[in-house]
Every structure is written in C-alpha cells, then in structure tokens.
Amino acid sequence: MDSMAVFFLASIAVGGIAYVFLYPILSGEKKAEQRMASVAKAEIVSRASRGPQKSRRDVVENTLKELDEKHKKNKSVPLAVKITQAGLTWSKQQFMVISVGVGFGMFLLGLFFGGGLLPALGAGFAGAFGIPRWLLSFLKKRRENKFLNHFPDAVDVIVRGIKSGLPLLDCIKMITVDAPEPVKSQFRTIVETQAVGLPLGDACGKLYENMPVPEANFFGIVISIQQKAGGNLSEALGNLSRVLRDRKKMKAKIQAMSQEAKASASIIGALPIAVMTMVYITSPQYISLLFTEPLGNVMLACSAGWMLMGVMVMKKMINFDF
Numbered sequence: 641m642d643s644m645a646v647f648f649l650a651s652i653a654v655g656g657i658a659y660v661f662l663y664p665i666l667s668g669e670k671k672a673e674q675r676m677a678s679v680a681k682a683e684i685v686s687r688a689s690r691g692p693q694k695s696r697r698d699v700v701e702n703t704l705k706e707l708d709e710k711h712k713k714n715k716s717v718p719l720a721v722k723i724t725q726a727g728l729t730w731s732k733q734q735f736m737v738i739s740v741g742v743g744f745g746m747f748l749l750g751l752f753f754g755g756g757l758l759p760a761l762g763a764g765f766a767g768a769f770g771i772p773r774w775l776l777s778f779l780k781k782r783r784e785n786k787f788l789n790h791f792p793d794a795v796d797v798i799v800r801g802i803k804s805g806l807p808l809l810d811c812i813k814m815i816t817v818d819a820p821e822p823v824k825s826q827f828r829t830i831v832e833t834q835a836v837g838l839p840l841g842d843a844c845g846k847l848y849e850n851m852p853v854p855e856a857n858f859f860g861i862v863i864s865i866q867q868k869a870g871g872n873l874s875e876a877l878g879n880l881s882r883v884l885r886d887r888k889k890m891k892a893k894i895q896a897m898s899q900e901a902k903a904s905a906s907i908i909g910a911l912p913i914a915v916m917t918m919v920y921i922t923s924p925q926y927i928s929l930l931f932t933e934p935l936g937n938v939m940l941a942c943s944a945g946w947m948l949m950g951v952m953v954m955k956k957m958i959n960f961d962f
Contacts, residue, residue: 726776726777727779745767747763790820908954
C-alpha cells in the first residue's frame with residue numbers, strides 16, 4: 641500500500657515537470673512569444689529610425705530656450721539700437737557730433753564762470769558722455785510708458801479680429817492704421833519685416849529688440865509658440881491681454897503705495913540744499929568760507945558725494961521691480 645502511494649506521488653511529480661517543460665513547445669506558446677518579441681523589436685527599430693516624436697510641450701520648451709538664448713546674446717545693446725529705442729531718427733554719426741558739441745559747450749561754460757581748467761574739463765566730459773546718454777535713457781523710458789499704455793488695446797484688437805475670422809497678419813495691419821504711436825510704428829515694423837521674407841513669429845519676436853519691455857517679450861513668445869506648436873491663438877492672446885492689464889494695475893498700485901516714500905526721499909534730499917540756501921541768504925559771511933577756503937571746498941565736495949550716495953540708495957529702495 642505504501643509502495644502504491646509513493647508510485648502515485650512520483651507519477652504526479654514527473655507529470656508536472658513534463659507539463660512545465662514540454663507544454664510550451666507542444667502548444668506553440670514559445671513560438672508565439674518569440675514572434676511577439678521580434679515584432680516589438682522591429683517596432684522599436686522603426687521608431688528609432690523615424691526619430692523621437694516631439695510633443696507640444698517639448699516644442700514650447702525648445703522655443704522658450706531659443707528665445708532666452710537669443711536675448712542673452714543680445715544683452716549688449718549697440719548705440720544705434722539705443723537711439724532707435726529712444727524714438728530718435730538720428731544716425732550714430734549725428735549723435736556723436738551732438739555729444740561733442742554739448743561737451744564743448746559745457747567746457748566753455750566752465751571756463752567762462754572761472755572754475756579753472758580741471759573743473760571745465762570735468763564739465764566737458766559730463767556734457768559729452770553723461771548728458772546725451774541720460775537723454776537717451778529718459779526718452780526711451782518715456783516711449784516705453786506710452787507703448788505700455790496702448791499695447792493691451794492693440795492685443796485686444798488682434799483677439800477680436802482672430803475671433804471674427806481674420807488672419808493674424810491682417811489684424812496686425814489694422815493696428816498699423818488705427819493705433820496711436822509708438823504702437824503703430826512698432827507693428828508697422830513687424831509687417832515690413834514679414835514682407836521681406838522673415839516668418840511672422842520671428843518678426844513678432846523682434847518687437848522686443850525695438851521695445852525692450854517684458855510685455856513685448858510676452859507677445860513675441862506667444863506668437864512664436866503658436867506658429868511652431870499650434871493651438872488656439874485667440875485664447876492665448878486673450879490670456880496675454882489679461883496679464884498685461886493686470887500688470888498695468890499692479891504697477892499703478894505700486895506707484896500709489898510708494899508715493900509717500902518718494903515724497904519723504906525728495907524732502908530729505910532737498911533739505912541740505914534748502915538749508916544752505918537759507919543760511920547763505922541770511923548770513924552770507926557765515927557760509928562763504930565753504931566757497932572761499934580750500935578746506936571748505938573739500939568739505940563741500942565730500943558732502944556732495946555723501947548726498948549723492950544717499951539719494952541713490954533711497955532711489956534704489958523705493959523703485960520696486962515686479
């Protein structure tokens with residue numbers, strides 16, 4: 641009886657082992673697995689030969705990287721571009737001639753008022769290199785503020801035109817007719833650049849070179865991404881318009897909240913000059929030593945330097961970036 645049980649268990653064990661090793665061969669399952677593996681391998685090889693399929697997100701990331709690298713390369717702005725950004729039609733040679741003329745005029749004024757040769761040279765240097773470039777910076781800032789005031793309205797015109805079925809280029813041409821300056825001239829430059837063969841996305845990207853504000857950069861990025869990756873342009877530009885108006889509101893709030901600090905800084909900066917003027921009017925002999933004695937001149941120069949440093953620090957503290 642025991643031998644029969646052992647024989648039965650041994651038979652079951654041998655049958656199980658035979659089933660495990662022989663069934664895949666007899667049933668063709670092993671051949672099916674080999675066939676599926678060969679098909680999968682062929683598919684991988686065909687995908688590799690076609691190259692990786694880029695998703696819309698990859699296209700957007702590559703576009704942003706290209707624009708970022710392009711702006712980093714264009715970090716140093718030439719003088720001719722600065723003149724254009726200021727809205728002037730001068731050439732580089734005209735600007736240099738005007739700078740030399742202003743410097744020579746300041747030098748003659750320094751000599752005429754009896755300041756001596758060294759102060760006259762300092763005034764001439766400031767007139768040749770400081771005043772013209774400060775004027776460019778002032779005109780550039782004023783032109784950018786005008787552009788930002790009307791740019792959201794121009795984007796809204798494009799959004800409405802696209803929703804009504806007009807092509808993007810026709811919407812931009814509408815802005816070149818109806819929009820105020822400097823928005824009109826900037827969009828006219830986009831149309832002219834596109835007309836000579838540059839793609840519309842690249843032409844819109846050049847808006848940031850002529851008007852270096854973040855809002856213009858946003859517009860160029862949106863158009864470039866839509867041209868390369870597709871998508872709903874009216875929705876993207878509508879979101880951009882809301883962002884531009886929110887930034888404008890935020891800027892107005894910051895200016896309103898910082899007016900108190902600016903008033904305090906103006907009073908603190910003007911107080912020493914006002915006190916010195918009042919003392920000079922009431923007791924000129926008391927303060928005239930600062931102008932007639934060498935030690936007084938040194939004290940005036942040191943005081944002016946410290947005041948300039950204080951004014952620059954206060955200006956840095958009350959100018960908020962956002």
